[in-house]
Amino acid sequence: MPALDSVLTCLDRELDASLERLKDLLRIPSISTDPAYAQEVRRAAEWLAADLSAIGFEAQIRETTGHPMVVAHHGGAGLDKPHVLFYGHYDVQPVDPLNLWETDPFDPQVKEMPDGTRRITGRGSADDKGQLMTFVEACRAFIGETGTLPCRVTIFLEGEEESGSPSLIPFLEANRAELTADVALVCDTSMWNRETPAISTSLRGLVGEEITVKAATRDLHSGHYGGAAANPIRILSRILADIHDADGRVTIPGFYDGVPDISDEMRAIWDGLGFSESEFLGEIGLWVPSGEKGRTVLEQVWARPTAEFNGIEGGYTGKGFKTVIAAQAHAKVSFRLVFDQDPVAIRENFRDFVRARIPADCEVEFHEHGGSAAIQLPYDSALIQNARQALTEEWGKPAVMIGMGGSIPVVGEFKDRLGMPSLLIGFGLDDDRIHSPNEKYEMSSFAKGQRSWARVLAALGDKAAI
Amino acid sequence: MPALDSVLTCLDRELDASLERLKDLLRIPSISTDPAYAQEVRRAAEWLAADLSAIGFEAQIRETTGHPMVVAHHGGAGLDKPHVLFYGHYDVQPVDPLNLWETDPFDPQVKEMPDGTRRITGRGSADDKGQLMTFVEACRAFIGETGTLPCRVTIFLEGEEESGSPSLIPFLEANRAELTADVALVCDTSMWNRETPAISTSLRGLVGEEITVKAATRDLHSGHYGGAAANPIRILSRILADIHDADGRVTIPGFYDGVPDISDEMRAIWDGLGFSESEFLGEIGLWVPSGEKGRTVLEQVWARPTAEFNGIEGGYTGKGFKTVIAAQAHAKVSFRLVFDQDPVAIRENFRDFVRARIPADCEVEFHEHGGSAAIQLPYDSALIQNARQALTEEWGKPAVMIGMGGSIPVVGEFKDRLGMPSLLIGFGLDDDRIHSPNEKYEMSSFAKGQRSWARVLAALGDKAAI
Structure with missing residues (x-):
């Protein structure tokens, strides 16, 4: 040549x-x-x-x-x-x-x-x-x-x-x-x-969602209202915490539909790569795999779906302290999808999951950020x-x-x-x-x-x- | 005169x-x-x-x-x-x-x-x-x-x-x-x-705490690491969510030490005030008391202790979306104290409660913001x-x-x-x-x-x- x-x-x-x-x-x-x-x-x-x-x-x-x-x-x-x-x-x-x-x-x-x-x-x-x-x-x-x-x-x-x-x-x-x-x-x-x-x-595929939890019509003094008025950071934390169970599995209904275990052939190929979990995590200063229990790290990042929290914000985040109950709190959440998971269904099931956790006097807004299988x-x-x-x-x-x-x-x-x-x-x-x-x-x-x-x-x- | x-x-x-x-x-x-x-x-x-x-x-x-x-x-x-x-x-x-x-x-x-x-x-x-x-x-x-x-x-x-x-x-x-x-x-x-x-x-008294959860040594791409690397927003959300039970009570051990019910005499004085819960919450657009179940709103704000989340921040919070796993996440938390609650004990118990929820490969830092009985x-x-x-x-x-x-x-x-x-x-x-x-x-x-x-x-x- x-x-x-x-x-x-x-x-x-x-x-x-x-x-x-x-x-x-x-x-x-x-x-x-x-x-x-x-x-x-x-x-x-x-x-x-x-x-x-x-x-x-x-x-x-x-x-x-x-x-x-x-x-x-x-x-x-x-x-x-x-x-x-x-x-x-x-x-x-x-x-x-x-x-x-x-x-x-x-x-x-x-x-x-x-x-x-x-x-x-x-x-x-x-x-x-x-x-x-x-x-x-x-x-x-x-x-x-x-x-x-x-x-x-x-x-x-x-x-x-x-x-x-x-x-x-x-x-x-x-x-x-x-x-x-x-x-x-x-x-x-x-x-x-x-x-x-x-x-x-x-x-992996991706579904991106931004959620805004809205409670009172304005920021509140946590002394005057604390204990009585809904706190959107508390509501949001509860929602995010509910998304994973103690074994690291995502609890949103239907989330694992279309997620088979990997084939024995693929497992054999991956096993042959000589991948080191401790080096992979060690390079970023970690050593405890945070994903689903009982799965290898390669499975967790290549063949298993995830829910990740990419950003969160609410209340006073500057220097010092402010005894405020915020009117709103926001989070950016993304899901990595594998195999035949349906991005449309994942998004809808997530939104239902969130709505079910919003108190009657509060509101939630969703904003879509892309979706792909x-x-x-x-x-x-x-x-x-x-x-x-x-x-x-x-x-x-x-x-x-x-x-x-x-x-x-x-x-x-x-x-x-x-x-x-x-x-x-x-x-x-x-x-x-x-x-x-x-x-x-x-x-x-x-x-x-x-x-x-x-x-x-x-x-x-x-x-x-x- | x-x-x-x-x-x-x-x-x-x-x-x-x-x-x-x-x-x-x-x-x-x-x-x-x-x-x-x-x-x-x-x-x-x-x-x-x-x-x-x-x-x-x-x-x-x-x-x-x-x-x-x-x-x-x-x-x-x-x-x-x-x-x-x-x-x-x-x-x-x-x-x-x-x-x-x-x-x-x-x-x-x-x-x-x-x-x-x-x-x-x-x-x-x-x-x-x-x-x-x-x-x-x-x-x-x-x-x-x-x-x-x-x-x-x-x-x-x-x-x-x-x-x-x-x-x-x-x-x-x-x-x-x-x-x-x-x-x-x-x-x-x-x-x-x-x-x-x-x-x-x-x-009410006040204990203010700022907590920083630290995971990886740098921000990560949620595709490459999602499902394997610890996410500090997830850890922080879990901590905050764990602080209240389904009845709105604070679950931190010893939190209610030194918190009696109000006296019958005080209850009679407060009942005589003609306080309207619906007007109090209605003025800020709410109607569901968020505090401990079975307590009046006046009790919730005058005679019951609270844990409030005054600020939270982590990851990407700007416009659009960023598929990042943050290295750190922060929250500002305050407790309103009543009667004989001890600010020193509350702070220490809270810190123990948080530390117990930090994965082995992550860290937490605390910063004190005032405390009073x-x-x-x-x-x-x-x-x-x-x-x-x-x-x-x-x-x-x-x-x-x-x-x-x-x-x-x-x-x-x-x-x-x-x-x-x-x-x-x-x-x-x-x-x-x-x-x-x-x-x-x-x-x-x-x-x-x-x-x-x-x-x-x-x-x-x-x-x-x-």
Whole structure:
């Protein structure tokens, strides 16, 4: 494969230039969930469209009612070649608490660590700007070295992944023909560890809910009213506490409908990974698995559903003390779904569960934040076997098949709305601190990720693989 | 009593001028709990010391390690007269949420209501600047009309009442002789209703605690770690939910030690007040008493201890959604104490209760915010009978004896450290919205409060009353 060799050589030679491009993109604070950053989100989209145009894609900013999409097409080596759609997202999570960042989240740095490894710091470095640029750089090198790409490639970049993707479904529906390829390549996942590449074959789904409990018509003095007036923090705490039983199981009626135990085959694959529960939890300072009793940690994060409390607020939270009974209290709650759990039913059952715990003189309001079912991908297709082979050649270690605790709703939408399967390959590491202060992306992930995509693209150029 | 008559006439004549003085004081944002306002707190102390000097008191700012005290003495009609100490506080509560205020909390206004009554708006108008100025104005008129006061008067004004009074005890201990009078007059309480004056004979105590639950060493992605890593909001919700049982009783061991049922005599007095539970709760939009089942609302707020959750915060609380598992979560919890409950034991038992619910790999930190026992005052002394008589003459309705759900820790300190009894008279109303947005003080409270103090001072001039 002389063409692939020259592409790989080019990627190595141009690594510094590709790093500068990534840093340019990371400097744009494209926080999609906060309306104050809307212009920055757009700026990131414009940056990407311009870069893709520059390397030979027909690239466009496509408007939505929210943040725009970037869609770019390249005809590749011809219509007889497979058509792949690469999906990534250019928006990022908020950065609070800002004081915990060691460096400015939007002033990316390359840090050399004591062990000689290098990492790129900044919000979005791993999730997902660093990851998506591995694919863009692979395309740039392929086109530069060979004049074209081994497949037809559509690049589809979203700006609302971190804020519930409100525009995704309408956009897919409105552009079904344009976006339907033979397979979607989704680069928002992790490696098994620093040396071992992985293909993810399951993803948990997600239901997000925000609830507001309202009691008195105003904040009250806890001396005058305490003991008589409903306290919304007390009501909310009771609701949240009731959601788990003493064994860590979720008590919402019907919650485990559609949740089988994992197959013996999958259990055997996972047992073979050599996963260390104590290392996994130890890295974050913990050692007591908090999930369902009697399940391994891998089951808890890959194959079991959860209810998590992502935020809570009520009453006086400033310095000092205020003897107040608040008029309202809020919580953000999310459910990770597995197998065949129905997001619509989960949401409705949760709301009924909450309503049943609201006193007659109080009220509750719900606000929906996205919902998606879990994804199970086949793990024995020719497509996955070819991709495994390409990854194994790049990393020198067999690529493994793993589950993913997180959710990538777009994978479900590709399947349900476009009938398009996905191949989930990513180069993140578990300690990348995505969604946290001091997010980083390994330089090795960035460099070998580019080379991996070049190999995968070459392997997929053979239509029989699809 | 021609002297008293001329004092009352003077108060009526000078009402507009006294109102302007109060508005000047209300314009100073003396929020004691927030260090950013420390200079404003001092400015309020200076304003009061200057005003008291101007009317003939020997007034001083007295430094503490926190906010200063104001102490002012007037010799009155001689050493053979009773010595009274008037206590008030010139600091105020924070004003958040600011957007709920109809007018600037520090730009006081006089509003005429549809029923013809007038009210003074602003933070501190009722708690406690308006109340303390009723006493100052009574002294001003007495000195202006008669050249002196009917008693020896010490005025003692604190600037840390709304932030746990950290300097109070050291200051009392260091100035015991100077501050010990025959009786303390404490004006931080309410009337029974708009027409009926009241003397409070019981106050609830207060224990304030802030707890921080710490789990992982950093914020986590709820997809990667959800179901395996401890969630501090879940732990905190469980702790708070466990504090009350289904009947609204507090479950902390030993919590009800020292809590008898009220006497039949007190029950008869309270039953005679014609209290309407539905009006009391209806005014704040509620109708279901939230306290211990089987207790009247008056018992719940005057004679029963409570656990209240005054604030809670953790995780992502901004707009939109963030799938994070927080590293920490916080709550501010307070207990209102009655009868002989021991604040030290309550705090320790609470902390044990919390610690027992912290997983082995998590931590909890406690921060103390004040503690004081409940107060029971005798309700048949000559002092109280004389004061009742003075109030009854001013308002034309018999003054009633009531309990107070709130806490005035200084009353306990006066009793324990100075051996000084207190007389609790105030002119606030239940709907004054103290500690809430749109705090107000009735013009009738301000005007007739001044006249009431003039009458009470005259009545206390007779040493036999003490």
